[in-house]
Amino acid sequence: MFGRWFQRSLPVEDRVWTDAAARTRGLRADVERALDGGAAALLLLRSQTDEADFARELVARSPVLGHDRFAADDLQAALQRPGALGVCSVDALRPLATTGTAAGSGKRAPLQVHVLARDARRSADRKLLDLLTPWTPARVVFHHSLDDALLRTHATHLQPLLQKLGLAADEAIASPLLTRAIERAQRP
Numbered sequence: 001m002f003g004r005w006f007q008r009s010l011p012v013e014d015r016v017w018t019d020a021a022a023r024t025r026g027l028r029a030d031v032e033r034a035l036d037g038g039a040a041a042l043l044l045l046r047s048q049t050d051e052a053d054f055a056r057e058l059v060a061r062s063p064v065l066g067h068d069r070f071a072a073d074d075l076q077a078a079l080q081r082p083g084a085l086g087v088c089s090v091d092a093l094r095p096l097a098t099t100g101t102a103a104g105s106g107k108r109a110p111l112q113v114h115v116l117a118r119d120a121r122r123s124a125d126r127k128l129l130d131l132l133t134p135w136t137p138a139r140v141v142f143h144h145s146l147d148d149a150l151l152r153t154h155a156t157h158l159q160p161l162l163q164k165l166g167l168a169a170d171e172a173i174a175s176p177l178l179t180r181a182i183e184r185a186q187r188p
Contacts, residue, residue, distance in 0.1 A: 010129055014118070014142045014179040015172035016151065018162065022169050023145040027114055028057060030141065031085065034112040035061060040084040042075075044115045044128075048089060055087045063087040066094075079135075082109040090115070096134040111138040118142050118150060122186040142182075143172075150185055 017023035027043075034041040043058075045051045048067070055063050066075030066088035075086045076096060113132055119125050125142075132138055146155040167173065 010132055010136065010138055010140050012129065012140045012142070012179060013174055014144060014182050015174045016144045016146065016158075016178065017172050018146055018159075018167065018169050020145045020147050022172075023116075023143050025170055026172055027116065027143045028054075030112075030143075031058065031114055032061075034114075035083050035085060038082045038109065040079045040082060040086070040109040040111045042079060042086040042088065042111060042113045044088055044090050044093065044113060046090055046116055046119075050116060051087055051089050058085060058087070061085045067092050079111060080108050084109065090119075090128060093128070093131055095131055108137070111135050113138055113140045115140065115142045117144050117148050118182060118186060120150060120187055122183060122188050125183075125186070144182070150182065154185070 015026070017026050031041045031043055043054055043063075045054060051065070051067065055065055063085045064071075064075050064078040064087070066072040066086055072088070072092060072094040075088060076094075078084045079086050113135075115128070119128075129140065132140060144151055146152070146158060151158075162173070
C-alpha cells in the first residue's frame, strides 16, 4: 500500500526551445554531451519518422534501434554500457526485463533519457516515467519548442519575453517552475 508513496521518482526536466529546428539541434547536442560524458543515452521519439531521422543524424554513434519487441530487449542490454545510444519511439518502449543482462546486478552506466515533447495527456507521461523508473540511475529531459501543440497557446506570451531576455535561438529555457507549468497545461 505505501510502496507507491515512497517509490523513488526520476529527476525530470523540461527544456523549451524557440522553434523546432533549434529543438532538434539542442536535442542532438544534449545527447552528444551525455555520450561524451560517459553516460548511456536513450532518445525517445513520438513517431517512426522522427526515429528514422534521428538515427540517420546520429549514425556515427551506432545507435541501437528499439522499434519492436525483440529490438527493445537488445536496446535494454546495450544501454548498460557507458556511451551507448538507443533510439526508440515512445510506443515501442517496453518494461525493463527482470532477468538476464538488463536486470543484472552489475553496475550500470548512468542513463539520460531525452524525450521529444510531452504527450498531451499527463497520464501517458506518468506511464512513460513508470516504465523508466527501474532504469535508475536515470534522468529524463523533455524537449519542447514553442511550435508544439502543448505550448502553442502560450507562445504568444512567451516569445516577446524570451526576446527581451535576449535568449539566443539555440538556447533553451529550463526551470522547475516551467516543468510544473507544462504538467498543468496537459490534460489529466
